[in-house]
Amino acid sequence: MTDDDQVFKALADPTRRHLLDRLFERDGRTLTELESELEMTRFGVMKHLRVLEQAHLVVTRRSGREKLHFLNPVPIRLIHDRWIDKYTERRVSALADLKTSLEETA
């Protein structure tokens, strides 16, 4: 699966979108906190979080003894840039300019 496939797959599930919405409201939460807001077993929440982590939509960081979950919006931005800006010339021309300027200074 490509990175894009993983993101689309992760977003295709309403529970996972709900988890992302919870993190959007308040970021940096433990599994226990997220579990308390869902009608689901701890195991079920862990399974969904794992899919979100594989898609890189959730990243975890340790804070003391706690593992905190953060919403990472960058993969969604990448899809936006890939699909929505697909036909814009701006970036292509900017890169061409950069290539020229770097090669001149090399």
Next chain:
Amino acid sequence: MTTMTEQTTQVYSVFIRATPEQVWDGITKPEFTARYFYGSVIDSTWQKGAAYAGWAADRSQQYVDGEVLEADPPHKLVTTWRALYDPETAAEPFSRVTWEIEPAGEHVTKLTVVHDELEAAPKTAANVAGGWSYVLSGLKTLLETGEPLEN
């Protein structure tokens, strides 16, 4: 228990097909930053205690003000951060931005930006929330499409 500290920490992460050195250059060289960081050129000597300043390309306006707290190329860069482009964010105290660069496979690097110490800077926290995704996406595209330049 979730504290206010955790709520005012923002984490952004991206995998880039580039070496850690290339990612470091993308973050620290103004000719790169001008291409993806809202057009701003970044000025710093990248020594601990040095100023960190982001300017409009024509230097008519300073966008970002800060200080280098830690520079460990090509692994980690920590600066303070105050956005000057908006009077409301400019009036807030400094927050902190940490760039973590880790190898994540052959010619793949994981870049994580942590923007924290935003407790006393709610306008800044709201202001940068969408911006970092845009910046990291732009940096990824720049480095991956510019790959032949590094040969």
